[in-house]
């Protein structure tokens with residue numbers, strides 16, 4: 001009893017020590033993968049943040065350009081308003097001078113007329129030869145006075161028009177300058193925003209560089225672990241295969257069928273009707289019955305193709321492989337180790353086939369063998 005317990009303990013220890021490297025390798029690979037995925041996530045997050053910041057920056061930059069354009073066009077407007085205003089001021093000065101001159105002129109004329117009498121309106125009137133002449137002279141004198149007043153009125157009116165235009169221009173200039181000031185504030189504000197945004201982007205760029213380096217390192221580490229894991233698998237497969245098939249008969253691959261419907265060798269193909277090599281033997285089976293591994297080994301192919309349908313190839317070591325074709329369903333995958341007699345597929349009629357059967361091949365160092373030589 002004690003011996004049995006001891007033997008069991010030793011066996012367990014042996015099994016554990018055999019399995020342990022593979023387990024630690026698997027967990028190192030998982031850890032490396034997690035670390036890589038996390039590093040990638042961090043990098044993506046930074047990139048996405050940075051993209052947002054860059055987008056905001058571009059938006060502020062566009063706003064700044066618009067404000068600068070506006071300021072430029074407003075400055076032009078202000079300059080032309082100023083020029084027009086200067087012109088208007090000059091015009092006003094001239095109009096004022098004209099008015100004044102005319103007033104002076106008018107006063108002088110009135111004074112002269114009053115002082116020397118000879119040309120005074122009254123003399124003109126009283127110097128009339130007849131009543132008709134008098135009326136004519138009244139009219140003329142009135143006309144002259146009205147004419148003078150009209151001209152003076154026109155001068156004053158013109159002066160007022162110019163003055164009003166000048167006032168309007170001054171108001172416009174004040175408005176434009178006020179707008180320019182507020183645009184200047186907005187410009188400063190945007191420039192400050194852009195500066196801050198640029199600083200944030202620079203900071204994120206540094207973080208991005210670090211994260212990219214961390215990701216590259218994690219990726220490299222993961223690839224290294226993966227390579228080690230693959231090597232481990234390959235090594236264990238090689239050592240497994242080296243100790244596998246050492247001769248003796250294979251197991252019959254289709255336990256439910258015994259009848260061989262087509263032997264190995266040259267034959268007239270039932271579908272193509274050409275004389276060709278039949279690469280294995282066909283064992284009649286019912287649809288869905290078990291197909292089993294002929295010997296211990298490692299699955300090297302488990303897939304579908306046009307002629308074999310769903311098929312499996314098993315490497316048994318020492319140069320031997322077997323092939324199982326036309327299955328309805330595959331139950332093992334590439335890289336899996338299988339035991340002699342293990343169900344690996346369900347029989348069917350996939351690929352180039354006329355009915356459910358198991359097409360079975362044996363190869364030695366890549367050369368087809370007659371399977372019957374290896375079966376009981």
Ligand SMILES: [Zn+2]
Pocket residue numbers: 262278279280281282359360
């Ligand atoms: Zn066949």
